[in-house]
Every structure is written in C-alpha cells, then in structure tokens.
Amino acid sequence: xxTASKTVNLSYRALVHITGEEAEKFLQAVITxxxxxxxxxxxxxxxxxxxxxxILFDFLxxxxxxxxxxxxxxxxxxxxVKRITLYRLRAKAEIVQVPESLVxxxxxxxxxxxxxxxxxxxxxxxxxxxxxxxxxxxxxNAGLDAWVQLRAEYGIAEGEAxxxxxxxxxxxxxxxxxxxxxxxxxxxxGQEVVSRMQHRGTARRRVLIAKSDAPLPxxxxxxxxxxxxxxxxxxxxxxxxxxxxxxDRVKDAMDTGNSILxxxxxxxxxxxxxxxxxxxxAETGHG
Numbered sequence: 001x002x003t004a005s006k007t008v009n010l011s012y013r014a015l016v017h018i019t020g021e022e023a024e025k026f027l028q029a030v031i032t033x034x035x036x037x038x039x040x041x042x043x044x045x046x047x048x049x050x051x052x053x054x055i056l057f058d059f060l061x062x063x064x065x066x067x068x069x070x071x072x073x074x075x076x077x078x079x080x081v082k083r084i085t086l087y088r089l090r091a092k093a094e095i096v097q098v099p100e101s102l103v104x105x106x107x108x109x110x111x112x113x114x115x116x117x118x119x120x121x122x123x124x125x126x127x128x129x130x131x132x133x134x135x136x137x138x139x140x141n142a143g144l145d146a147w148v149q150l151r152a153e154y155g156i157a158e159g160e161a162x163x164x165x166x167x168x169x170x171x172x173x174x175x176x177x178x179x180x181x182x183x184x185x186x187x188x189x190g191q192e193v194v195s196r197m198q199h200r201g202t203a204r205r206r207v208l209i210a211k212s213d214a215p216l217p218x219x220x221x222x223x224x225x226x227x228x229x230x231x232x233x234x235x236x237x238x239x240x241x242x243x244x245x246x247x248d249r250v251k252d253a254m255d256t257g258n259s260i261l262x263x264x265x266x267x268x269x270x271x272x273x274x275x276x277x278x279x280x281x282a283e284t285g286h287g
Contacts, residue, residue: 005109006142007134014074015101015135016081019067020093027068030087030189032170033061034182035068043071043120043133045180047170048083053193055168056083058159058180060133062120067093069117071103071133073160087189104138105147107131124156124178126274145237152240155272157207162219162234162242170194171203172244177275206277208250208269210236210243210262217263224261225253233262243269251279 018027028035033046043062047055057080059072072080077097085095105122107129122131131150151158157173159165170181176198182188183198197203210216210223216236223231223243230253231245243262250269253260260267271278 005106005130006146007104007106007138007140008142008144008147009138009140010103010105010144010147012074013071013101013103014077015098015103016070016072016077016084017064017067017096017098018070018084018093019064019096020091022091023067023093026088026091026093027084028185029187030084031061032175032181032188032190032194033179034185035061036185037182038063041119041121042123044123045175045178047175047180048080049170049188049190049194050166051190053169053190053197054166055159055163055170055173055175056165058165058173058175060122062117062133064117069135071135073158074101075160076165102134102136102138104134104140105131106134106138107150125150125154148235148237149240152209152236152242154274155207155209155242157234157242157244162207163244168205168244169197169203171197172205172207174207174272174275176203177272177277203277204246204248205231205244206247206275207234207272208243208245208247209272210241210267210269212239212262212265212267214265215239216241216265216267221263223267225249225258230260243267245269247277248280254279 024035031046033044043060046061047058059070062069081097118136120133125131175181219234221233222229230249234242
C-alpha cells in the first residue's frame with residue numbers, strides 16, 4: 001500500500017527564469033551543473049562560485065520552455081540575477097525573477113504526471129522516495145519541519161538554511177556527492193580550485209547527519225569536542241539535523257570516546273547514506 005504523500009509549501013524560495021537561444025550555452029560555462037545532462041523531467045542541484053571556488057549561490061535548476069528555471073532562497077534571488085547578468089555579456093538571453101513564485105515539495109505517494117514544466121523530480125533523493133518539486137499552486141498537508149527532517153535524514157544541505165554563502169566549497173556541503181558539481185564538463189567559474197580539491201581528496205569539512213535526544217540548537221551553533229570547535233549546526237527538526245564539521249576531528253572524537261556537543265546538547269554524527277567518502281584514518285601529530 002502506497003504511503004500518503006506529504007506536501008510542503010516553500011514560501012522562502014524564489015524562481016529565476018533564464019531564457020533565450022544562447023541562455024544554456026553561457027550558463028554551461030558559468031555554473032557547476034552540467035546542463036547537457038539535465039533531463040526534461042528532473043531538477044539538479046548546482047552553484048555559482050567565486051573565482052576562489054566558494055559558493056556564492058546554490059540552487060536547483062530545471063528545464064522550462066525556451067530555457068531554464070533556477071529555484072533558490074528568496075533572499076538571494078535579486079543578487080543572483082545581478083551576478084548572472086554580469087556573466088551574460090553579449091549572450092542572447094533574458095534573466096527574469098518570477099514575481100510571486102510558487103514553490104512546493106512533495107514526496108511519497110503516487111506521482112502526478114510529470115510531462116509539464118511545473119513538476120520536476122528532485123535528483124538529490126533516492127528514486128523510491130518520489131521527491132518532486134511543484135511549481136504551481138499546491139495544498140500543503142505538512143509543515144516545514146517535515147521537509148527539514150527529510151533533508152536531514154538524507155544529508156541534503158541547502159544554502160542559508162545549513163551554511164552561509166561565501167563560506168564553503170562545494171565539497172564541504174557534499175555537492176560533489178549529490179550531482180551538484182560536474183568535473184568532466186570542465187569549464188565553470190572557480191573550477192580550478194574545486195577540481196584540485198577533487199583530485200587531491202583534500203576536503204576536510206563535510207556535512208554529516210546530527211542526532212540528539214535533546215532539542216537541537218539553531219543554525220550556526222558551534223559543535224565542540226572538549227571545548228574545541230569542530231564545526232557548526234545547520235537546520236534541524238525533531239531531534240535530527242545537519243552539521244558542517246571537520247570529519248578528521250569527528251573521527252578523533254569517536255576513536256577517543258569524547259562527547260560531541262552542539263551547544264549543550266550531546267549529539268551523534270553519521271555519514272549520509274549516499275556518500276562515497278568515509279571517515280579519514282587516524283593521523284598522528286596533526287593540529
């Protein structure tokens with residue numbers, strides 16, 4: 001028996017449409033997503049980076065007639081339009097922030113027909129969860145906590161909710177694991193730094209799943225081991241959340257049996273189910 005679907009309205013999100021005959025060409029050379037591999041019924045994560053490789057904006061991108069739809073935090077949409085406009089140069093493309101954007105997410109349950117532009121499958125989650133983005137009027141039957149909990153259970157971090165823009169590399173927030181960065185496509189802003197991290201395997205910070213018997217503290221709360229800060233909390237709901245942490249120091253704490261605290265709450269940290277990395281081997285003499 002199919003579980004009833006859950007639908008959550010995401011009023012904190014906004015939409016930007018980029019259309020025109022040269023829209024995809026110029027974007028392919030700018031953002032981390034490989035648009036050549038973006039199917040008609042799905043959305044993929046991606047980011048616009050600084051030249052130094054840090055995330056300026058993150059988004060979910062999907063196809064619409066004549067172009068692409070970018071789904072991102074409403075607070076960032078205006079600045080995203082300004083920045084993307086700088087990179088457009090002479091390309092024949094129109095960049096428009098959609099007024100009164102309609103964004104919802106649903107999962108489980110029967111999938112509605114997805115042969116139109118207003119329903120897209122979220123490729124960050126396992127197919128059996130049937131997570132879809134809805135870009136039309138939708139009636140909610142669950143609150144935002146349900147969506148935060150689902151993201152936490154699968155280790156899916158999003159900008160402004162789980163990390164600050166300008167502070168993290170794509171690897172730090174597992175974008176290399178969720179399809180948010182395409183290394184084979186070659187060209188995108190910040191590509192040299194990010195590719196170097198990929199080839200050298202130098203990512204030391206990662207998003208992990210945090211659980212606690214106590215209520216978890218808000219985003220930005222330091223995560224500590226014996227008074228030493230090893231990371232910070234992201235969003236959380238119902239005793240589960242996301243944490244951006246130094247995984248080498250998490251491993252040290254696990255090996256020595258030291259408590260890991262988020263504020264005053266004792267937490268356990270675990271790897272998201274989809275990742276292809278593990279905890280590092282113990283090092284000697286590192287600071």
